[in-house]
Amino acid sequence: MxxxxxxxxxxxxxxxxxxxxxxxxxxxxxxxxxxxxxxxxxxxxxxxxxxxxxxxxxxxxxxxxxxxxxxxxxxxxxxxxxGRESGWWERHADGLRPAYTDFIALEAEAAEVRNYQPLLIPGLLQTPAYARAVIGAHPAVVTEEELERRVEVRLSRQALLTDGRGLRFWAVVGEGALRSAVGGRNVMREQLEHLLSAARLPNVDVQVLPCDVGEHPGGSGPFVILTFPLPEESHIVCEEGLLTSVYLDSVEEVKSYASAFDALRAAALGPRKSQDMIAELLTDL
CATH class of the missing domain: 1.10.260.40 (lambda repressor-like DNA-binding domains)
Known part of the structure; x- marks a missing residue:
């Protein structure tokens, strides 16, 4: 060994x-x-x-x-x-943070992904233009080549939602993420159209957390809970920071984040009402 x-x-x-x-x-x-x-x-x-x-x-x-x-x-x-095989993301490893390649590998094997994003559209639901604007604003991205490589990786990840293998994706998105002017009006219009279309996929649920909901357990920032059914059901939580990510997998830690996500779901608009809000914001744009 x-x-x-x-x-x-x-x-x-x-x-x-x-x-x-x-x-x-x-x-x-x-x-x-x-x-x-x-x-x-x-x-x-x-x-x-x-x-x-x-x-x-x-x-x-x-x-x-x-x-x-x-x-x-x-x-x-x-x-x-x-564990001895390489994933598609490995060919981009030189330009990505190790914590990010770790996340992509976990995401690729998960059966369910629960994502809370208060200020941005989740990566799996971003358009190319929106992703380019978000990634381009990151202080670690310094060249155009690096920017395009990272956008390519993010878009490649999105195949998980439509490749037929049954990934269940549940996102709670802050209303502020829908109202932000990321990339300008045209980019946001395209992004909201794409978000609305993705929210109608049978394996995707998007819930909007209104700005006026008051206190809620998502104040610590965005997080992702990944669930793996085999060999034994297990879960990993990822807290993403500006330059690194933290992975948590103890029973107590996962339970706390799962409870927080359930509370966020309960406080957010239901999937249908969330789609109605996205459609209304599209009309305003």
Whole structure:
């Protein structure tokens, strides 16, 4: 199991799942290592995603942790294999922050994405012109070539909504995001038209959080909750900052953000009324 100082997000997710299985089985790192006849540091690196895992060793660990059904084992084996593969985004890795490529990899494997955006249209719902205006305003983007590369990546991500694999996307968007003059009137008119069209997709729900809603639990800023059904249901929260992102995956952290998102949904307009508001703003433009 060669060490990797920059573990892929897929390896980290597999390692986190194995850690939870070990803890649920009441076993220590030492006991798991003794079963594999290796040092506990080897198992620790695996759980941190800093090393790959051989199929034989993965099977042994799963059986030790009580996962014996072949149908349950197979998704773990698939994850381990994917951890050694490159995604389409890797060809852009030189021009993207590692935290962003991590997010793209997670997003590509999620079954459900819940996104709260108070001030901007979510990336999966942006038009090319809107994305170009938003990305171009970022202080880390310094060349036209870099700008176009990042816009290309953002638009490539959007295939998740229409490629037929069934991603469920739920967005709560602040009213301020709809009223901002990002890129000018023409850009915003096109963006609202696109947002309205996307909101009518069967796998997409868009809810608008009105400016006059009062206090709500979204004051800490935008966040995304990603849900993965296999091998075991798991969730990861991403808080995106100006230059970096924070990933949270403990049960308590995910529960807090899920509760916050539910409260935001309850405070926001329903999907149909949200579409009506977007249409009204389009008429004003």
């Amino acid at each position: 060669p060490a990797d100082p920059n573990p892929t997000v897929r390896r980290r997710r597999l390692g986190g799942l194995l850690r939870r299985l070990r803890e649920a089985a009441g076993l220590t790192l030492e006991e798991a290592a003794a079963h594999l006849e290796c040092h506990k540091a080897t198992v620790s690196r695996l759980e941190l995603g800093r090393s790959g895992v051989r199929t034989r060793d993965l099977r042994q660990l799963l059986v030790l942790y009580g996962v014996t059904d072949e149908e349950r084992i197979e998704p773990y084996l698939k994850m381990a294999k994917q």
